[in-house]
Structures are given as structure tokens and as C-alpha cells.
Amino acid sequence: MDKFAIKKRKVPGDWKSERRAGGGRESKPDPDLSDPARGEGNPESFGNDAGGGAGGPGPPPPLTLLSTDVRPVWRHVAAEGLDCDYAVIFTRSEADDIFLRLEEELEYFSGDLSRVQVYGKWYQIPRKQVAHGDPRLTYKYSGVTLSPKPWLPVLERIRERVRETTGHVFNFVLINRYQDGKDHIGEHRDDERELEQGSPIASVSFGASRDFVFRHGSARGGGSRRRQGRLEPIKLLLEHGGLLLMNHPTNVHWYHSLPVRKRVLAPRVNLTFRKVLRLSKN
DNA sequence: CTCTTTCAATCGC
DNA sequence: GGCGATTGAAAGA
Numbered sequence: 286m287d288k289f290a291i292k293k294r295k296v297p298g299d300w301k302s303e304r305r306a307g308g309g310r311e312s313k314p315d316p317d318l319s320d321p322a323r324g325e326g327n328p329e330s331f332g333n334d335a336g337g338g339a340g341g342p343g344p345p346p347p348l349t350l351l352s353t354d355v356r357p358v359w360r361h362v363a364a365e366g367l368d369c370d371y372a373v374i375f376t377r378s379e380a381d382d383i384f385l386r387l388e389e390e391l392e393y394f395s396g397d398l399s400r401v402q403v404y405g406k407w408y409q410i411p412r413k414q415v416a417h418g419d420p421r422l423t424y425k426y427s428g429v430t431l432s433p434k435p436w437l438p439v440l441e442r443i444r445e446r447v448r449e450t451t452g453h454v455f456n457f458v459l460i461n462r463y464q465d466g467k468d469h470i471g472e473h474r475d476d477e478r479e480l481e482q483g484s485p486i487a488s489v490s491f492g493a494s495r496d497f498v499f500r501h502g503s504a505r506g507g508g509s510r511r512r513q514g515r516l517e518p519i520k521l522l523l524e525h526g527g528l529l530l531m532n533h534p535t536n537v538h539w540y541h542s543l544p545v546r547k548r549v550l551a552p553r554v555n556l557t558f559r560k561v562l563r564l565s566k567n
Numbered sequence: 568c569t570c571t572t573t574c575a576a577t578c579g580c
Numbered sequence: 581g582g583c584g585a586t587t588g589a590a591a592g593a
Contacts, residue, residue, distance in 0.1 A: 403574040404587045427574060471575060547581060
């Protein structure tokens with residue numbers, strides 16, 4: 286039973302007023318996959334629905350749908366100690382272009398920065414990873430200290446859209462690339478000790494849609510699958526051009542993961558923007 | 568020194 | 581195909 290605790294909300298950032306084009310269908314995340322290089326629908330719409338004109342219930346979509354009319358449709362995701370907002374913030378054509386540039390321009394870490402020791406054995410991390418950000422910042426991940434590469438135009442473009450939609454300015458981005466559904470990341474919390482107090486983490490996705498799962502700390506491990514421990518996992522579908530804002534205190538008690546999905550054949554690039562405090566000591 | 572937290576692969580169902 | 585349980589060395593508080 287997948288509980289999709291998703292409700293509509295107004296606006297966490299700057300977008301004036303929410304408006305929708307077609308009938309108000311409550312869209313629940315579709316656990317099915319979706320390939321990134323699919324043909325197009327409306328090239329200037331965000332991926333939130335668009336009613337799909339063909340045979341959908343409700344009134345027909347408006348004839349004139351100008352791109353300037355379209356605003357992200359935010360969904361609020363809430364549970365005990367969990368507070369997130371999700372919206373597709375890039376049009377399909379914007380996201381396609383950005384994804385292409387990311388694939389062309391990013392150079393991922395290799396060697397020691399891409400290996401991790403688990404239960405005494407060393408593994409390549411089951412994904413690719415790289416960090417970009419302001420000079421002299423560092424971020425520790427699984428024991429290794431990541432020094433960011435300088436910003437690239439495509440990354441600043443994404444960061445600027447995130448600023449427009451959330452009001453937050455981030456100085457660091459950790460990028461993970463999942464080649465296909467076999468690439469994944471295990472359950473973890475993001476280390477907030479080296480982040481600005483109470484600042485959110487902005488997770489932006491391009492390419493293949495992937496399931497994303499939150500689990501409460503108390504619902505994990507040894508003897509914790511008891512009777513009414515009613516903190517069910519919360520599953521989201523992160524889409525091409527989508528932004529998931531993870532607000533404090535989500536990362537304190539909730540773990541998240543990107544599980545294996547063997548039916549997914551296409552790559553996904555995810556960027557988690559952060560406000561990092563610490564500077565490298567030289 | 569002690570205690571807590573962390574990561575990914577494998578196996579069983 | 582997916583999920584829960586299981587496996588420990590290293591780092592940090």
C-alpha cells in the first residue's frame with residue numbers, strides 16, 4: 286500500500302497565484318516509469334498535467350495557452366516531522382535543453398571520490414557524482430570531503446530558476462547521475478551540520494522519472510516493523526524538470542533513498558542545491 | 568574510551 | 581521485480 290501523502294498547496298515562493306488549465310484532477314504520482322526522451326505534448330507547458338486533451342474528463346482545455354500563463358503547480362508533502370514541496374518548474378523544452386547540456390558538460394568524480402566502504406568491502410558507488418559551488422566550500426559525504434568545481438552556465442541557469450521559484454540562493458550543488466534503474470542511492474539523511482541552520486535542500490531532476498522514498502527513522506532496521514507503527518513510507522515520483530524542496534526538519538528524522546527500478550532504462554541527473562557553511566581550512 | 572551513525576550488496580520470500 | 585533483514589569498519593561526538 287503506497288500512501289501518497291500529497292496535497293495541493295498555494296505557493297512556497299514567488300509564484301503569484303496558482304492556476305490550473307484543465308479540470309482539477311488530483312494527480313497522484315504514477316509509479317510507472319516514464320522515459321525522458323518521449324515525444325512532446327505542449328512544448329511550453331510544465332509537466333503537471335495539461336489534461337491531455339484526448340478524451341479526458343472535464344471541460345476542454347483553453348484554446349490559448351500562452352507560456353506566460355503557465356505557473357508551476359505546487360504540491361505540499363507533509364507528515365510528522367516531514368515538510369516538502371514539489372513542482373515541475375521547467376517546461377518540457379527547457380528541461381530537454383538543460384538535460385542535454387548537463388550530459389555534454391558535466392565531468393563526474395572518479396577514483397577515491399567515487400568509492401565507498403560498506404561492511405568492510407569497497408565498492409564503486411552505484412551512480413556517478415560531482416559537486417560544483419562557490420570556491421573554498423567543502424561538503425563531506427560518506428567520509429570523503431568533496432571540493433566543488435566552479436559553477437557552469439547551465440548550473441547557474443538552474444540555480445537562478447530555483448531562486449525565482451523558492452526565494453533561496455544556494456552556494457553549492459551535489460550532482461548525482463543514475464545511468465538507469467540499476468543505479469541508485471541507499472537510505473540516508475543529508476548531513477545538515479555543515480549547512481546553514483534551517484535552510485532547505487532543493488533537489489532538481491532531469492531525464493528519466495524515478496521513484497523517491499522517504500522513511501521515518503523509527504520505521505527502519507531491526508525490530509521496528511511492529512503493529513501500528515503508523516509512519517508509512519512516503520513515495521514520490523521525481524520528474525523531468527521537477528523540483529523537490531526538502532524543508533527543515535525533514536532531514537532530522539526522515540531518511541530518503543532512490544531505490545533500484547529495473548524497468549527504468551534511461552538516465553537521470555539529479556542536482557541537490559544546498560547552503561553550505563564551512564570553508565576549507567588551508 | 569564509548570557510543571552512535573553510516574554505506575551497498577546479497578539472500579530469502 | 582521489490583522489499584526486509586543481514587553483513588562491520590571507520591569516523592565523529
